[in-house]
Amino acid sequence: MSDKPKRHLDPQLAEARRAQVINAASDCFRRKGYHAAGMAEISKTAGMSAGHIYNYFDSKEAIIEAIIERDKEEMFSVFNGFLEQPGDLLQIMVDGADDGVEKHLDLERSALELEMLSEAARNEKVAALLAQSDTQARALMKQLMQSERSQIRHLPEHELDARIAVMFSMITGLTMRRVLHPELDKDTILLALNPVLKTLLTP
Known part of the structure; x- marks a missing residue:
């Protein structure tokens, strides 16, 4: 049995996705504060699933x-x-x-x-x-x-x-x-x- 490999995107697309998450999180932190802005809020603002975000950030x-x-x-x-x-x-x-x-x-x-x-x-x-x-x-x-x-x-x-x-x-x-x-x-x-x-x- 093998672990399911983590999906990898081409570097440019991965960097664009990371920037998308960072910008969304920045907006959430400004509006709601670090602790009130959960991953659900960040994923909604970023327009991607929380699971997708975890491909780029562990937490x-x-x-x-x-x-x-x-x-x-x-x-x-x-x-x-x-x-x-x-x-x-x-x-x-x-x-x-x-x-x-x-x-x-x-x-x-x-x-x-x-x-x-x-x-x-x-x-x-x-x-x-x-x-x-x-x-x-x-x-x-x-x-x-x-x-x-x-x-x-x-x-x-x-x-x-x-x-x-x-x-x-x-x-x-x-x-x-x-x-x-x-x-x-x-x-x-x-x-x-x-x-x-x-x-x-x-x-």
């Missing part, structure tokens, strides 16, 4: 891990874009704040981020994954600050770490500010944020 926790990984890859793509883009690094990073502010002012995205942080307070594995992602993001930012094109590459490491902590706090803190202050807009934030970023990115 609901595995889906939230995939969401964290997706967000991390998106963030790393932005940082790597800063490194690869020629020109004045200071201006490149200040200009890049525009996109970062817009993303953190998106109410749907903000709701999902807050739900993930809330789950991290209860779930050690999710907390560890988020902490690992943050550690890697800070390391990549430090790589930018220590690159040849950076004006602050010669600052002591502890001061670089402090400046990174302030920059990350300002950007990620916009998530909570938008929930509490829905009419807050990007132009208002950038009016004050850009000069602060220039100060943090210069000696």
Whole structure:
């Protein structure tokens, strides 16, 4: 007697199905919260059976891990874009704040981020994954600050770490500010944020 083999799809279709589940789960977590959104709700939103979903994810926790990984890859793509883009690094990073502010002012995205942080307070594995992602993001930012094109590459490491902590706090803190202050807009934030970023990115 042999075990029934798990059905395998071609890689592109499998990736598309995984993205379909991740997007559906993200929507459910935003609307109902992680614990209230069961696999039945996720499968209904995704338009596929729960059994089909288990071909791609072993559990609901595995889906939230995939969401964290997706967000991390998106963030790393932005940082790597800063490194690869020629020109004045200071201006490149200040200009890049525009996109970062817009993303953190998106109410749907903000709701999902807050739900993930809330789950991290209860779930050690999710907390560890988020902490690992943050550690890697800070390391990549430090790589930018220590690159040849950076004006602050010669600052002591502890001061670089402090400046990174302030920059990350300002950007990620916009998530909570938008929930509490829905009419807050990007132009208002950038009016004050850009000069602060220039100060943090210069000696």
